[in-house]
Structures are given as structure tokens and as C-alpha cells.
Amino acid sequence: MATEPISRKDFIRNSSILLASTCILSTAAAEEKVTENYAGKTLRLKNVRLETGFVYDQGEVIQTKTELFTIEIEEGKIKQVLPNDIHAKAIDAKGLLMLPAFKDMHIHLDKTFYGLPWQAHLKKNKTVKDMIAYEQQVIPELLKTSTVRSEKLIGLLQSYGTSYARSHVNIEPTSGLNSLKHLEAALVNKQSSFQAQLVAFPQHGIFYTKTEGLMKEAARMGVDFIGGLDPTSIDGSIEKPMDFVVQLALDQGKGIDIHLHEPGDSGLKTIEYLIDKVNENPVLKGKTYLSHAFALRYLDINKTDEIAERLGAAKIGIASTIPLSGNPMPLPALYKHGVEVIAGNDCIVDHWSTFGTGSILQKANVAAQIYGYRTEYDLSRILKLATGNIIPLDDKGNRQWPKAGDLANVVLMDASCSAEAVSRVSPVSSLIHNGNVVFG
Numbered sequence: 001m002a003t004e005p006i007s008r009k010d011f012i013r014n015s016s017i018l019l020a021s022t023c024i025l026s027t028a029a030a031e032e033k034v035t036e037n038y039a040g041k042t043l044r045l046k047n048v049r050l051e052t053g054f055v056y057d058q059g060e061v062i063q064t065k066t067e068l069f070t071i072e073i074e075e076g077k078i079k080q081v082l083p084n085d086i087h088a089k090a091i092d093a094k095g096l097l098m099l100p101a102f103k104d105m106h107i108h109l110d111k112t113f114y115g116l117p118w119q120a121h122l123k124k125n126k127t128v129k130d131m132i133a134y135e136q137q138v139i140p141e142l143l144k145t146s147t148v149r150s151e152k153l154i155g156l157l158q159s160y161g162t163s164y165a166r167s168h169v170n171i172e173p174t175s176g177l178n179s180l181k182h183l184e185a186a187l188v189n190k191q192s193s194f195q196a197q198l199v200a201f202p203q204h205g206i207f208y209t210k211t212e213g214l215m216k217e218a219a220r221m222g223v224d225f226i227g228g229l230d231p232t233s234i235d236g237s238i239e240k241p242m243d244f245v246v247q248l249a250l251d252q253g254k255g256i257d258i259h260l261h262e263p264g265d266s267g268l269k270t271i272e273y274l275i276d277k278v279n280e281n282p283v284l285k286g287k288t289y290l291s292h293a294f295a296l297r298y299l300d301i302n303k304t305d306e307i308a309e310r311l312g313a314a315k316i317g318i319a320s321t322i323p324l325s326g327n328p329m330p331l332p333a334l335y336k337h338g339v340e341v342i343a344g345n346d347c348i349v350d351h352w353s354t355f356g357t358g359s360i361l362q363k364a365n366v367a368a369q370i371y372g373y374r375t376e377y378d379l380s381r382i383l384k385l386a387t388g389n390i391i392p393l394d395d396k397g398n399r400q401w402p403k404a405g406d407l408a409n410v411v412l413m414d415a416s417c418s419a420e421a422v423s424r425v426s427p428v429s430s431l432i433h434n435g436n437v438v439f440g
């Protein structure tokens with residue numbers, strides 16, 4: 001729907017009188033986003049469109065029902081979902097669709113070219129080891145401005161409705177702990193409008209470049225996950241690096257999220273090794289993830305099913321960029337066995353790839369195209385890739401989100417329903433994070 005643009009100054013003025021009914025929602029450039037902090041106050045929105053059910057025809061969902069509501073937000077949470085009151089003194093959402101704010105669950109906020117002159121991937125950088133050598137050259141220069149560029153990158157994600165991320169952060173001898181420190185500084189600066197989980201990522205191998213000590217230090221500095229990287233091709237064996245990662249996670253009470261690009265036998269064996277380790281240490285269930293896990297793309301149907309079942313039973317999740325090249329990731333098999341699947345852009349503009357747009361809704365759209373999720377029902381389900389698995393309607397069409405007590409992390413979309421938002425990659429008109437209006 002059309003919205004009238006307002007100036008940044010006008011927006012701040014309008015927002016400061018919370019109950020004024022004249023605030024107009026508009027989209028501004030990422031760099032101009034304004035965060036309004038409503039701590040201790042009630043933020044009220046009227047004319048908010050929420051999904052309320054499915055319309056069936058001969059057993060098929062042919063449409064999604066919506067109604068307008070008034071929403072109250074207080075202390076960062078949804079306080080009440082009320083019948084719509086068009087006369088309420090409240091911010092007018094003008095019929096925009098409210099969805100859960102988006103989550104990018106695999107990204108590298110610490111190393112990006114975003115904010116620097118354009119540079120495409122270099123042909124000489126073919127293997128992961130080539131990339132390690134290249135990083136050893138460029139990271140010292142990148143680190144000089146990494147805090148401000150991380151913030152800029154976060155601004156880009158926010159402009160697409162993302163207010164939460166899981167960011168891997170380089171832990172290796174070239175940057176030491178500075179990638180982590182710089183990113184933490186950026187996150188402090190953005191704390192009212194954005195949150196991230198951090199993964200200590202040994203991008204240059206754990207033993208290949210002697211990173212054990214740094215990983216232990218990073219684990220003590222407040223990261224949430226212990227990362228890893230292609231144990232066989234980088235560190236020369238599955239057991240030694242994987243045992244290090246698992247033990248460090250156990251010792252420090254962290255989760256695990258390992259980059260596993262290895263496609264063949266070593267990739268599969270690493271997945272099986274991790275499943276065994278998690279089953280031996282059940283405390284790791286539900287907080288262990290494999291990022292990429294490309295080996296799953298090249299298994300026969302029976303093996304895919306077997307591994308998906310074992311991953312589901314061990315509560316090991318898969319973080320995917322929903323790759324377009326090569327065989328597709330077996331998402332349907334993973335879903336069938338209850339594996340938690342999360343999605344991320346991974347690289348936005350960096351020396352690894354320049355194809356990430358920053359939109360995680362686009363990843364749900366790509367998945368819908370790859371896996372043939374074309375119907376109203378299927379499109380409404382796959383929205384979960386963009387939202388960290390929160391969707392407004394349950395599988396039977398009952399409204400399950402938002403409800404009182406939910407975190408007030410929401411977007412307002414120019415779309416009539418989730419299915420349309422996924423299919424059209426609809427524009428985000430407003431982002432609210434923990435009750436703070438980031439823009440809109």
C-alpha cells in the first residue's frame with residue numbers, strides 16, 4: 001500500500017507523542033533508520049493486519065483470512081492483542097500485515113566489504129586454503145574500519161526487517177581476538193535495535209594455524225557457540241578438531257555451530273561423528289548445529305532419510321544459505337524428521353561471495369521455488385525460514401502469533417498474508433525490535 005514519506009525529524013517528533021494518531025509509517029534508507037526507545041511506555045498500534053485462519057475449498061487452503069487489530073506493546077513485549085479501535089490514539093499501521101521480525105541465522109557481520117568500494121570474487125581464490133591465505137593479507141586492513149562497517153551491514157539487514165542474527169566471528173592468529181572485540185563494540189552501539197548470537201569461528205583451522213588458545217579465550221569472552229571448519233580438509237582429521245570443539249563447548253557450557261563444506265565421504269563421516277558425540281553428551285542436544293552440511297546434498301534417498309532421522313533424534317539443527325548451485329539441500333527430508341532448519345545470507349559483500357542481498361525473506365522465497373512450495377498453505381509454512389521458525393498460524397490455521405507475552409519483534413509488511421510476502425518478497429514498511437521502533 002502507498003505510504004506518505006515523512007522526514008527523519010518529523011518521525012522523531014511524531015514518535016515522541018506516542019498516542020498521537022497522526023504518525024505515518026514510511027520507509028527510509030538504511031543509514032537513516034531511527035530507533036525510538038519506548039522503555040516504560042505503551043506503544044499502541046491500530047489497523048494492524050493479522051492472519052486469523054485459512055479458507056478451505058474441497059480440503060485445500062485457498063486463502064488466508066486476516067482481520068485488523070489494535071496491538072499494545074510494553075516493556076519490549078506484546079501486552080495485548082485487542083479488537084481494532086479505529087478511534088484509538090495510536091500509530092496507524094494502515095492495514096499493513098504484521099509478521100515476526102526476521103532472523104538471519106548464519107552471517108559474518110565481522111568481515112565484509114560492505115561500505116568499501118565494490119570488489120568481486122577473485123579467480124585465484126579457489127579453495128578454502130586459498131581463502132585463508134588471502135584473509136591473512138586483507139584482514140589487518142579490514143579490521144581498521146570493521147566496527148563502523150559492521151554497523152552499516154546491520155543497518156542493511158534491518159532495512160529488510162531483520163533484527164536478530166547468529167554471526168560467526170573470525171578467531172584466528174591474524175586478527176587475534178580483534179574481530180570479536182570490534183563486532184562486540186558494533187553490537188553495543190546497535191543494542192536497542194538489533195541483537196546477535198556469536199559463534200567463535202576458527203576460520204583458519206584450529207590446528208592449521210594454531211588457534212586453540214585463541215578459541216579458549218574467545219569462549220571465555222561471552223560467545224554463545226563454538227565454531228569449526230572442515231576438519232579433514234583443513235586440520236587433517238575428523239577426530240582431533242571435532243573433539244576439541246565438543247570439549248570446549250562442554251567445558252564452557254556453549255552450543256556448537258560448525259561450518260562443514262566438505263561434500264564427500266569426509267563430510268558424511270563428520271556429520272555421523274558429531275551425531276555420536278551429541279548422543280554421548282545429551283546436554284548438547286538442541287544447541288548443536290551444522291552450517292552448510294553440503295554432504296547431505298549428495299546422498300541417496302535412503303541414506304538421506306537415515307541421516308535426517310538421526311539428526312532429528314539428536315536435536316542437531318542445520319543452518320543453510322539455501323544454495324542454488326549443485327544439488328539442493330534435502331530440506332523436505334530434514335523437515336520430515338523434525339530437524340530444526342535455520343537460514344542465513346552468510347556473505348553479503350565479501351571476498352567469499354557477493355550474492356547475499358541482506359534479505360532473509362528472499363531465502364524463504366528461493367526455498368519455495370527450489371522445493372515447489374507454490375500453494376497458499378506451503379508458502380505460508382516456509383515463512384518460517386525467515387523468522388527463525390515462528391509463524392502466525394499453526395498447521396490447522398489457528399492463530400498462534402502474536403500473543404500476550406511474545407517479544408515485540410515485528411515487521412509491518414506491504415502484503416496481504418504470509419504466502420504473498422514470501423512469494424513476492426514484499427517490502428518491509430516498519431521494523432520494531434524489543435518494542436523499539438527501528439524504522440517506520
Ligand SMILES: [Zn+2]
Nearest residue numbers: 108168259346
Ligand atoms: Zn559462513
